[in-house]
Amino acid sequence: MDDFTLQNPVMATYAIAACLMILKAVGMSWLTVQRMMQEKGGYRAPEDLRRTPLNPDPDPKQLAPNERVERIRRIHQNDLENIPFFLVAGLLFVLTAPPLWLAWLLLYGYVLSRLLHFAAYLTAQTHDMRATFWTVGSVILIIMTLWTLVTAVLS
Amino acid sequence: MDDFTLQNPVMATYAIAACLMILKAVGMSWLTVQRMMQEKGGYRAPEDLRRTPLNPDPDPKQLAPNERVERIRRIHQNDLENIPFFLVAGLLFVLTAPPLWLAWLLLYGYVLSRLLHFAAYLTAQTHDMRATFWTVGSVILIIMTLWTLVTAVLS
Amino acid sequence: MDDFTLQNPVMATYAIAACLMILKAVGMSWLTVQRMMQEKGGYRAPEDLRRTPLNPDPDPKQLAPNERVERIRRIHQNDLENIPFFLVAGLLFVLTAPPLWLAWLLLYGYVLSRLLHFAAYLTAQTHDMRATFWTVGSVILIIMTLWTLVTAVLS
Numbered sequence: 001m002d003d004f005t006l007q008n009p010v011m012a013t014y015a016i017a018a019c020l021m022i023l024k025a026v027g028m029s030w031l032t033v034q035r036m037m038q039e040k041g042g043y044r045a046p047e048d049l050r051r052t053p054l055n056p057d058p059d060p061k062q063l064a065p066n067e068r069v070e071r072i073r074r075i076h077q078n079d080l081e082n083i084p085f086f087l088v089a090g091l092l093f094v095l096t097a098p099p100l101w102l103a104w105l106l107l108y109g110y111v112l113s114r115l116l117h118f119a120a121y122l123t124a125q126t127h128d129m130r131a132t133f134w135t136v137g138s139v140i141l142i143i144m145t146l147w148t149l150v151t152a153v154l155s
Numbered sequence: 156m157d158d159f160t161l162q163n164p165v166m167a168t169y170a171i172a173a174c175l176m177i178l179k180a181v182g183m184s185w186l187t188v189q190r191m192m193q194e195k196g197g198y199r200a201p202e203d204l205r206r207t208p209l210n211p212d213p214d215p216k217q218l219a220p221n222e223r224v225e226r227i228r229r230i231h232q233n234d235l236e237n238i239p240f241f242l243v244a245g246l247l248f249v250l251t252a253p254p255l256w257l258a259w260l261l262l263y264g265y266v267l268s269r270l271l272h273f274a275a276y277l278t279a280q281t282h283d284m285r286a287t288f289w290t291v292g293s294v295i296l297i298i299m300t301l302w303t304l305v306t307a308v309l310s
Numbered sequence: 311m312d313d314f315t316l317q318n319p320v321m322a323t324y325a326i327a328a329c330l331m332i333l334k335a336v337g338m339s340w341l342t343v344q345r346m347m348q349e350k351g352g353y354r355a356p357e358d359l360r361r362t363p364l365n366p367d368p369d370p371k372q373l374a375p376n377e378r379v380e381r382i383r384r385i386h387q388n389d390l391e392n393i394p395f396f397l398v399a400g401l402l403f404v405l406t407a408p409p410l411w412l413a414w415l416l417l418y419g420y421v422l423s424r425l426l427h428f429a430a431y432l433t434a435q436t437h438d439m440r441a442t443f444w445t446v447g448s449v450i451l452i453i454m455t456l457w458t459l460v461t462a463v464l465s
Contacts, residue, residue, distance in 0.1 A: 004159050004314050006405055006465040015402050019459035022395045026451055029391055033441075044384060046377070048437040055437065067201070074199060076391065081184055081231065084239040084394040085177045088246075091398075092170050095161055124202040128209045131188075141181060149174035155161040159314050222356070229354055236339055236386065239394040240332045243401075247325050250316055279357040283364045286343075296336060304329035310316040 003097055010103045014094045017107035021083050024114060028076035035069045042069030075121045078134070079114075086110055086141050093144045096151040106140050113137035158252055165258045169249045172262040176238050179269060183231035190224045197224030230276045233289070234269075241265055241296050248299045251306040261295050268292035313407055320413045324404045327417040331393050334424060338386035345379045352379030385431045388444070389424075396420055396451050403454045406461040416450050423447035 006012050036042045040055075041062040049058040090107055098106075117133035161167050191197045196217040198204075204213040245262055253261075272288035316322050346352045351372040353359075359368040400417055408416075427443035 004405075006462050011405075012462045012465050015405070015458060015462035018398060018402060019455045019462065022399050022455045023452065023459075025391075025395055026448060026455075029448060043437070045381070045431075045434070045437065045440075047434040050436055052436045052438045054441070071200070080235055080390055080394075081180075084235075084242075084398075085180055087394075087398040088173060088239075088242040089177050091246075091401075092173060095159070095166075095170070121200075124200070126205055126207045127198070127200065127203040128207045130200075131209070138181060138184060142178065145174045145177045145181075148170060149178075152161050152167045152170035152174065155167050226355070235390055237336075239390075239397075240335055243328060243394075243397040244332050246401075247328060250314075250321075250325070276355070279355070281360055281362045282353070282355065282358040283362045285355075286364070293336060293339060297333065300329045300332045300336075303325060304333075307316050307322045307325035307329065310322050 003095060008094075009100050010098060011094050013100070013103045013107050014090050017111050018087050018090060020111050021086060021114065024118070025076070025079040025083050028072055028079055032069060032072045032076065035066075035072055039066045039068055042066035071122070071124075075118060078117070078121070082114070082134075082137060082141070085145075086137075089141055089145045089148065092148045092152075096148055098147070106144055110137050110140045113140065158250060163249070164255050165253060166249050168255070168258045168262050169245045172266050173242050173245060175266050176241060176269065179273070180231070180234040180238050183227055183234055187224060187227045187231065190221075190227055194221045194223055197221035226277070226279075230273060233272070233276070237269070237289075237292060237296070240300075241292075244296055244300045244303065247303045247307075251303055253302070261299055265292050265295045268295065313405060318404070319410050320408060321404050323410070323413045323417055324400050327421050328397050328400060330421050331396060331424065334428070335386070335389040335393050338382055338389055342379060342382045342386065345376075345382055349376045349378055352376035381432070381434075385428060388427070388431070392424070392444075392447060392451070395455075396447075399451055399455045399458065402458045402462075406458055408457070416454055420447050420450045423450065 004011060006015060032042075037054075040057075041064065043049075043062050046063070048055065049060060049062060051058050055062075090110075093103070093106070113133050113136040117130060117137065120130045120133055159166060161170060187197075192209075195210075195212075197220065198217050201218070203210065204215060204217060206213050210217070245265075248258070248261070268288050268291040272285060272292065275285045275288055314321060316325060342352075347364075350365075350367075352375065353372050356373070358365065359370060359372060361368050365372075400420075403413070403416070423443050423446040427440060427447065430440040430443055
């Protein structure tokens, strides 16, 4: 069928949104690494206290939670609770052959909501602002999933 | 090819099961929010103690773990450990063109096992009951994955 | 289209890599169960202290963190941060119709990097060795995602 190729503009839209979200989530791992290196702490495994080229002066305090690292871990966990489900819901949404404008609105709207959520969380804005951006993304995800569910049930 | 459309009954079965599981997992986020609002606690980020319209009377105790909230977080974490892998394993299982009765049995059986696991965990049934429902789902997931692996290796 | 069937060698390669990674991640759940049974501890839910056939002699210490169990949980969490994104990135990578040798290199290279990461983490090798294997996998994931993103943008 023709829907499931990058020549289908809806599929290409999904692929772009999905790749951006994958890079975003994987970026949280790298940001955690960067902050652990800056802070020389926030580690989690006992063996990380061994003297190595990357950790020449080990100290038991390095295993204590470090808020700058924990902040990224909380953002990362929020990604894990949301993005994998978006990735599959978006793929199935493509199969329902939605109009291109709707695919743009929902898929890029989701990406935008997650980037704003990240910016609000990283800079410690109020819970209310962070929750607003999260809610926009979550509602988009639910709409796409319900749309696909209804289409599949009726097919 | 014809397998990868919602006109294929096996694919439609997968899409329905996948949408239900996505809604289930996303529902855990909303249930966490609901319980955090009921308990006015179980928050995690230091900035959540700022006075805002959603939190008019902040109190440092709001950052302490709250068992009613933590219960949903444990259920959610269990979803994250299982459902994303089901979503991809199920999709690949469709590509092997299994008989429809088998797709029904495995895909809807998985959904049922996860809903029962949720009910048992939410109401704090014994570990043994919860573990039984989890095991059913995990074994289904392993069967689908092995089936797909063997089919792909032999293809 | 012909890309999205197991008759396409690139798709079959992806399916094999994906199934191996799903089994790996699900295996962490079973390894956690096995270690919880060996240690008779490392439990997390208050109701797990009830006397049941699987836990005939409950003890409050069973809810304390147990390092042998926590090690598997950390490995599992690392899987959750990586493998779901690999599963979707790999699927979209197939849609770009890459040369078979490149698909082999990236997809099986990723699987190998994760298995080595697991071996290093399980046996508590230095952070530097574990980080090296993680980095190889994460870079492969980023390459596949960027490749797909560029292909989708140009399509």
